[in-house]
Amino acid sequence: MSADGPRAPAHEEKVRARIAAARLWAAHQAPYLASAVFALKPVILEPALYEDTGVPVADPEFRAFPADTRWNLYVEPGTALVTPVEEVGWWMLHQVGHLVRGHAARSPVRPQSGHEVSHAVGAARDEEAHRWNQAADAEINDDLEAEDLHGPAGVVSPAGLGLPANRTAEAYVPMLDVLAQAMGRGGRALAGAIDCGSAVDGQERAYEDGGSGDGLAGLDRELLERSIAAGIQDRISARSEVPSGWRRWAEERLRPSVNWRARLGATIRRAVSVVAGQVDFSYRRTSRRAGAHTGIVLPSMVRAVPDTVLVIDTSGSVTDDVLSRLLAEVAGIIEGVAGPDRRLRALCCDVRPHPVQVVRRASDIELVGGGGTDMGAGIAAAMALRPRPDLVIVLTDGETPWPGQRPAAHVVACLIGDGGHAPEWASVARVPADPPRRTPAKGES
Known part of the structure; x- marks a missing residue:
């Protein structure tokens, strides 16, 4: 007009x-x-x-x-x-x-309906x-x-x-x-x-x-x-x-609509596979190529199970309930790849890292912390552990500073919710902020 x-x-x-x-x-x-x-x-x-x-x-x-x-x-x-x-x-x-x-x-x-409101x-x-x-x-x-x-x-x-x-x-x-x-x-x-x-x-x-x-x-x-x-x-x-x-x-x-659990599992398994690809010699099992007539015992090639550390964002922006459910998912994936009853190291981190916890099950991890957020400090603390980890899995909403340089270990960032970001050198899997509980399969209680 x-x-x-x-x-x-x-x-x-x-x-x-x-x-x-x-x-x-x-x-x-x-x-x-x-x-x-x-x-x-x-x-x-x-x-x-x-x-x-x-x-x-x-x-x-x-x-x-x-x-x-x-x-x-x-x-x-x-x-x-x-x-x-x-x-x-x-x-x-x-x-x-x-x-x-x-x-x-x-x-x-x-939008307002046709009738008047007070x-x-x-x-x-x-x-x-x-x-x-x-x-x-x-x-x-x-x-x-x-x-x-x-x-x-x-x-x-x-x-x-x-x-x-x-x-x-x-x-x-x-x-x-x-x-x-x-x-x-x-x-x-x-x-x-x-x-x-x-x-x-x-x-x-x-x-x-x-x-x-x-x-x-x-x-x-x-x-x-x-x-x-x-x-x-x-x-x-x-x-x-x-x-x-x-x-x-x-x-x-x-992004196509895909199952977040499948995406998370694929990302972690791929990271584990990359790290585990570093093979070495071991005398725990002798090589099949060793000839009995030579009398020489040769080592076989083995693939090491990567040492994994979890870094958990406990700053308060993500609820303990969501973290607990996600921890169970991640631990289950690691167990499926690395085998059962393996010890797992976990670090809770807000603006500073808390003491490392060594557990067998995700449910044993005590979520401690609150306040600011700095996953860079958590990753640095994980890399300072001995033995040094091969794989670091970070559970965070991504609203955090990250290290300026790529750590020596492979890093998987599990970004909770739609916000936040991760550095280019990290493998990324996004998961919902409030993931629905898993529906039990037939025969499960």
């Missing part, structure tokens, strides 16, 4: 020129999102005009250039004309983040929607900051608020609640009210009427997202820099 009157075409032309410039800026800053930026469809709204000059009046409600789930970008002319091109481009990348990460589908705020219920819904918008902003803004693209004043920044980076919106909601309460007691607000549109919570806005019927259809969105994910994977393969949040999204978007 455009304004009536003779000046409207000129205003619209200026707005479209600014949007085009902002697209180019955004695509240059984040090339892996260029196709998404150019897929946004600007919908120019009708502006309010100053009576004396006919110039569009900027409306703060549209400072975020809100979008809907059909990839329509709503542009209020007065706001667009007073916003620097770089800032418009930043908001485009921000809105692409909401759309591609599926924040509307993940939103805990359900004032108290409506206020609670508004507060819930506002908090979800902030949490979703936090999820994507740290990736923009990783590209040195810092947002306008008033946007939620995990770094600026002292919150951990690379978390999901669902994880940021309770953090922001606690932070908002603490700041409220001091008479300060957490952040200004910024509305990113239905792209973030799925609730249709009044300004979407009329112009929102167009945009990307479901199949087009599916193809676009797969193209973006494939492009990100290509950049990673070429060792180009991509923020960790987008790396994780692309990995999950293209």
